[in-house]
Amino acid sequence: MEKFGKSQAMKRSEDVRFLTGHGRYVDDIAPEGALHAYMFRSPVAHAVIGTLDVSAAREAEGVALVLTVDDLLAAGMDVRMAATVVPNRDGTQGADPERPVLARGRLRHVGEPVALIVAETMQQAKDAAELIELDYDELPAHVELCAGGETIHAEAPDNRAFDWGMGDEAATEEAFARAARVVRLEVGDNRVIVNAMEGRGCFAEWDGSRIHLAFNGQGVWDMKGELAQAMGLDEADVRITNPDVGGGFGMKAASYPEYFCVAQAARVLGRPVRWYSERTEGMLSDHAGRDLVTMAELAFDEGHRILGYRIHTICNLGAYNSGFGQPIQTLLFAKVLTGTYDIPTAWMRVEGIYTNTTQVDAYRGAGRPEAIYVIERVMDRAARDLGIDPIELRKINFVKEFPYTTVTGETYDVGDFPRVLDHAIADADVAGFAARRAASEAEGKLRGLGLCFYIESILGDPSEGVKVEFTEDGGARIYVGTQSNGQGHETVFAKFLSDHTGIPFDKIVFVQGDSDLIAQGGGTGGSRSVTTQANVTLTAVAAMVEGFSAFLAEEMGVEPGEVRFDDERFRAEGSNLTPTMLETAALAREKGREDLLTWSVRDKIQARSYPNGAHFAEIEIDRETGVAEVVKYTVVDDFGNLINPMLAEGQVHGGVAQGLGQALCEQTVFDEDGQLLSATFMDYALPRAYDMPWIKFDVEPVPSTGNPMGMKGCGEAGTVGALAAVSNAVQDALWPLGIRQVDMPFTPMRLWSLLGGAKQA
Numbered sequence: 001m002e003k004f005g006k007s008q009a010m011k012r013s014e015d016v017r018f019l020t021g022h023g024r025y026v027d028d029i030a031p032e033g034a035l036h037a038y039m040f041r042s043p044v045a046h047a048v049i050g051t052l053d054v055s056a057a058r059e060a061e062g063v064a065l066v067l068t069v070d071d072l073l074a075a076g077m078d079v080r081m082a083a084t085v086v087p088n089r090d091g092t093q094g095a096d097p098e099r100p101v102l103a104r105g106r107l108r109h110v111g112e113p114v115a116l117i118v119a120e121t122m123q124q125a126k127d128a129a130e131l132i133e134l135d136y137d138e139l140p141a142h143v144e145l146c147a148g149g150e151t152i153h154a155e156a157p158d159n160r161a162f163d164w165g166m167g168d169e170a171a172t173e174e175a176f177a178r179a180a181r182v183v184r185l186e187v188g189d190n191r192v193i194v195n196a197m198e199g200r201g202c203f204a205e206w207d208g209s210r211i212h213l214a215f216n217g218q219g220v221w222d223m224k225g226e227l228a229q230a231m232g233l234d235e236a237d238v239r240i241t242n243p244d245v246g247g248g249f250g251m252k253a254a255s256y257p258e259y260f261c262v263a264q265a266a267r268v269l270g271r272p273v274r275w276y277s278e279r280t281e282g283m284l285s286d287h288a289g290r291d292l293v294t295m296a297e298l299a300f301d302e303g304h305r306i307l308g309y310r311i312h313t314i315c316n317l318g319a320y321n322s323g324f325g326q327p328i329q330t331l332l333f334a335k336v337l338t339g340t341y342d343i344p345t346a347w348m349r350v351e352g353i354y355t356n357t358t359q360v361d362a363y364r365g366a367g368r369p370e371a372i373y374v375i376e377r378v379m380d381r382a383a384r385d386l387g388i389d390p391i392e393l394r395k396i397n398f399v400k401e402f403p404y405t406t407v408t409g410e411t412y413d414v415g416d417f418p419r420v421l422d423h424a425i426a427d428a429d430v431a432g433f434a435a436r437r438a439a440s441e442a443e444g445k446l447r448g449l450g451l452c453f454y455i456e457s458i459l460g461d462p463s464e465g466v467k468v469e470f471t472e473d474g475g476a477r478i479y480v481g482t483q484s485n486g487q488g489h490e491t492v493f494a495k496f497l498s499d500h501t502g503i504p505f506d507k508i509v510f511v512q513g514d515s516d517l518i519a520q521g522g523g524t525g526g527s528r529s530v531t532t533q534a535n536v537t538l539t540a541v542a543a544m545v546e547g548f549s550a551f552l553a554e555e556m557g558v559e560p561g562e563v564r565f566d567d568e569r570f571r572a573e574g575s576n577l578t579p580t581m582l583e584t585a586a587l588a589r590e591k592g593r594e595d596l597l598t599w600s601v602r603d604k605i606q607a608r609s610y611p612n613g614a615h616f617a618e619i620e621i622d623r624e625t626g627v628a629e630v631v632k633y634t635v636v637d638d639f640g641n642l643i644n645p646m647l648a649e650g651q652v653h654g655g656v657a658q659g660l661g662q663a664l665c666e667q668t669v670f671d672e673d674g675q676l677l678s679a680t681f682m683d684y685a686l687p688r689a690y691d692m693p694w695i696k697f698d699v700e701p702v703p704s705t706g707n708p709m710g711m712k713g714c715g716e717a718g719t720v721g722a723l724a725a726v727s728n729a730v731q732d733a734l735w736p737l738g739i740r741q742v743d744m745p746f747t748p749m750r751l752w753s754l755l756g757g758a759k760q761a
């Protein structure tokens with residue numbers, strides 16, 4: 001089987017469907033005759049609700065139902081959304097205020113759901129929303145990223161949700177005390193609005209005893225438990241489905257208020273109900289990403305070796321705690337705190353701050369881009385301050401012996417950072433940079449080269465489920481527990497099964513996203529899918545081979561141990577029978593062995609994997625306009641073994657695009673009243689194809705020991721590397737002008753202003 005299954009650049013079979021408008025997204029499959037739901041949202045960032053009068057809306061034409069939090073409570077629903085807290089440094093717990101499904105007494109951000117209106121048509125629902133009378137006493141909005149200000153939750157009077165830490169504070173102090181040099185840098189990580197191509201949406205139907213909620217998520221399993229809890233149903237009476245999904249990026253992994261309300265509306269009305277977010281509505285209510293600021297310090301000895309690392313991070317949580325974990329921006333941050341460097345001691349302190357803004361949550365990388373951004377910016381700054389080449393400084397401090405356990409307790413199993421970096425140095429033609437810079441300068445442009453050497457720590461849920469079913473038509477179905485959001489799972493996992501069983505690819509039907517069809521799974525997130533799903537598929541294949549071998553031994557008249565599966569066929573010495581997997585399944589069906597036709601397996605991989613790599617960005621800045629253009633971009637990744645290098649490269653391209661967007665143009669702006677000023681694509685600049693450079697991509701694999709295929713997750717890596725690579729390139733371009741600090745996004749306005757200032761100086 002070794003000759004199959006690795007490194008095949010098979011094109012995505014689902015793309016024909018997607019590109020010709022035949023994708024089946026949640027809004028395409030809402031039941032005929034479903035009522036339309038519209039969410040009435042808070043118009044202000046902070047207020048105490050006086051009265052909420054929905055009586056006129058209830059009487060409006062076409063309106064079937066209006067739900068407020070009182071209606072949900074009266075129906076016995078649990079309106080508190082799931083959240084977890086972190087222990088504070090002083091041993092107390094982080095604040096644990098309620099996030100209600102619909103506003104309860106207070107309004108805490110613009111766009112917060114207040115009442116759901118359900119009507120025959122969307123226009124009628126929207127018209128009825130105009131009739132809702134919401135009286136409130138407005139409070140000052142707290143939008144600055146600092147403690148203090150008007151209290152948002154009684155549980156956190158100074159708006160500080162938590163103050164946690166990790167590492168060894170005293171040992172780090174001591175390291176700094178004996179350092180030859182200390183380098184400091186404040187690093188801002190701007191808030192981004194995720195803007196998945198497909199907005200959030202759902203529909204729900206109630207058959208009198210069971211609820212079916214379809215939504216465009218990153219998996220069905222968390223929502224199943226949460227909806228059962230909220231609605232007071234047995235989990236067996238909850239079916240959750242995810243159809244085709246047009247991009248999630250962490251944002252769609254959360255459970256959102258609309259889903260609970262729409263499900264309840266369907267139950268109350270006994271009719272299907274649908275809801276779909278509009279773009280501005282999504283910008284106000286989809287969980288945002290990043291939004292933190294870090295003071296970072298590195299202590300060095302005389303030989304430029306790092307003695308200690310210390311950070312103090314302040315995170316904007318928005319108005320509520322994340323459902324994944326209160327310190328969402330720094331939870332996985334801690335796992336790669338020290339990056340690829342051998343740092344003997346480190347300390348991180350993190351404060352979480354509530355503000356009257358949309359909630360911040362997981363976004364492509366969920367903490368790891370944030371951590372790598374900080375360490376790679378401060379490493380670059382350190383090289384400048386110490387007067388040493390940034391590549392050299394990294395090489396001096398790289399972890400070189402594996403396995404290596406970091407100060408935060410992660411064990412990097414394998415890696416070869418110098419080899420990966422050298423490959424990237426060659427691919428990026430670093431040696432030719434000085435000449436390219438001179439050429440740019442001759443045209444009056446500034447040119448900079450920036451490096452980011454990242455590492456990730458991959459694994460959300462280590463366990464995954466799969467079911468393989470042999471069907472009467474002579475083919476097979478694979479049911480996966482992961483969930484494609486557009487990454488190509490349909491191709492990858494069907495092909496993987498095909499390669500390991502010899503079942504022809506076109507005889508395999510791929511099924512995902514239905515909690516009724518397989519018992520459990522983990523969904524997509526944290527770059528976990530390929531490692532976990534491939535692993536459990538191998539486990540299922542092993543079970544099938546064993547089961548079929550025992551069955552065939554009888555048919556062949558040999559001992560069970562004598563049957564082997566080899567080169568797509570079962571064989572045994574002394575038998576002319578050499579059936580394929582599909583032929584064996586057909587034979588089993590003929591003999592009434594139904595037990596051999598369905599294989600359900602749940603298995604977990606043993607350890608995390610640590611993808612790593614080097615990104616080199618080269619940018620040119622036009623002094624007259626302040627426009628920064630990425631003119632050259634090089635990536636060399638260690639993703640371990642790849643099962644489809646083409647799709648992995650596609651993941652990197654998309655990831656880099658998201659990183660460049662954050663670095664160059666995406667700017668989320670709230671005014672002092674907490675109104676989102678960048679709430680349309682007129683004001684919020686997403687990168688376009690035109691903004692993307694050509695990316696030179698290659699791999700330098702060091703197979704992981706954490707999973708049987710030796711793979712390392714690749715879904716988020718592009719974003720992790722891009723932020724610091726571009727930022728360090730911009731810093732490199734501006735350094736000769738004496739500009740020492742500039743934060744993302746590097747918009748023309750920001751750079752032009754800085755360059756104007758530099759000219760006058």
Ligand code: SMO
Nearest residue numbers: 250363364525526
């Ligand atoms: S930010 Mo992701 O879906 O782990």
